[in-house]
Amino acid sequence: MTDRPSILVPIRVLEGESIPEGVSELLANAHVVLLGYHVIPEQTAPGQARMQFEERATDRLEAYGSLFEQAGATVERRLVFTHDGQKTIDRTIAEHDCLAVLVPNATRPVEDVLVAVRGTVGVDRLARVVAGVFGETNASVTLYHVAEDEETDEDVGTLLDGLVDRLDDLGVDAPRIETRVERDTDTLDAITDASEVFDVVVMGETDPSLATFVFGMPADQVADRFLGPVLVVQRDAASTTPEE
Amino acid sequence: MADERVDVESTGQNVAGQAPVEEPEAVTDDVTVHDDEVELERTIGLVGGLAIGIGTMIGAGIFVFPGLAADNAGLAATLSFVIGGLIALLVALPTSELATAMPRSGGGYYFISRSMGTAYGAVVGLGLWLGLMFASAFYLVGLGHYASAVFVELGVELPFSPVTGIGLLFGVGLTALSIGGTENTAKIQNVVVGILLVVLTGFLSYGVLDAVGVFGGGSVPEEFFSRGYFPVLTTAALVFTSYLGFAQVATVAGEIKRPGRNLPLAMVGSVVIVTVFYVVTIFVATSAFGADRLGQFGETAMVEVARDFLGLPGAVAILGAGLLATFSSANASILSASRAVYALSRDALLPRKASEVNLRYGTPHVALLAAGGPILVLVGTGRVELLAEVASFLHLIMYGLMCVALIVLRRRNPEWYSPSYRVPGYPVVPAVGALASFGLIVFMQRASIAIGVVVMAASYLWYRYYAGSVTLKGDI
Structure with a gap:
């Protein structure tokens, strides 16, 4: 058994965003921090929006939360009225110590997981998310790495083997894990191309904030082109030193 | 400043059967928490707070009043601005303490209703709403004067004075913009304030150097109290409208990040910054022309000052x-007026409908119309000095009462009252602040005082009629 990893699921709850098909099953083994947020213009006081929309928003959030609970997840709900969705998401990640954020897109039952491994930094959190979410499923996990020019095959081998061992310790049996390494290609293109045959992508954030991911950093091209759910593993906010 | 809350059981209901919205569970650096699961995000930082304060204030003191003030008080108008700044500071300090103890939307209205009861709260809250309308109308008329000056500069001769018309036009435009616009207005406001400070700093530095004779001009020595001593105080009362902005920071106290730190810094900081700018401006302006000629230029006197120093480019820059x-x-x-309407409606002192949010734009269209509509009527009068004084009157009542509220709270010292910033020099500072605020009113024109009193009486009667049974006072 592994600890349930905390996964943030941000939903613009009053703008018709809902939980797409398959997402609740995807996070059945996680601790879901369900963030319903509503972005209001600066002319409006957040409390003003709350007076009018709280009931409707709470009802929806309640219903979405039940979806996750029925699938087996533990759920924590938060409803936030804000002028700045990005700040709200970042703060919630920090306050609830979320390991990853889900970009919720519909998916079929998960059989193949693509894990984009960038380097040693944050690799432990990556492992905890993969093991926590997919450890008890039968999904096969593919560790995917685009090697830099200066990286030797030996370096790459050490990196991926270490991760395989770590995942094995955490309950993802080694036989379920494949590794794939590519060279001489643009990292983003490579990931999006490779992700086409997979159901879910797990990747590290390219920027200190998830929100930049959602709102338009290079990585969101992955989500856009991939069309399936993406788990964005967050950096450890507390420490900048590489974890063991 | 974690997890403190005002211990208020607001009770009762208004004529329409609406009860005040319950108080939040907790207030933290980042959010206001309701019902454990609902959070209101705080998103305005220190720069944003300063921009609200400075942005609200700087329009009047520099660009509208120098001519009028010099006309009234001569060179000693400089002293009038100093007096205004001192009073503002004496109020800003206690306001900071109250705001860190109760960082909620509504500012002065909220502090007073929670510490002194609904009646005072209603008079101040409705007065704040109306006072802000007078202030907006005053700024719009000032805007009209500047826009007219642009026509003059372009050599366009109009058969009528366009001041009021332009003011009305912008009044309608602004209201429509705030209802329909979802752009990031705060960022724009920050940039505007930044540009203003840069332009003014450049202009005033040149002016000061010129005034002390660096560029060979030098100023004509003139008698300081050329109009006597009394006009210094009446002028201070008139120009006090230039110092109304810091309390607007408290109106959005519920949205300020790290309120314990940022609220005092933003309020006191903006008062100090604009006071310096005002005093230097009036010094430069009077030394360029002397008080008499400056007074003849009226609302747009600064344009002439700039022309005198830097020629046409200077005039254009200051016009812009x-x-x-x-x-x-x-x-x-x-x-801010719309925020005041929201705070009143939240507490059932105005119909709940008044703070309704528009489904299409997400903006409080009723509150904005309730602010924008009456402004047009006020702009229609076109009377700069009257509008300014009534605005000041209604704010000064609130300022005085805020100081009193601070003294009340400190004496009773209820358990929930734990401000993270405490005013220095208690009880002298709030006591002097209260006396100075109420005292300044005495020096206003009779008409302004009369209108102010009528507004207060009407507010009180409205409270008795509409929400007589509503109790908002905290446990003190």
């Missing part, structure tokens, strides 16, 4: 800055 400044001040006041 004046338009920007009066526009940003009017805009900030309309938004």
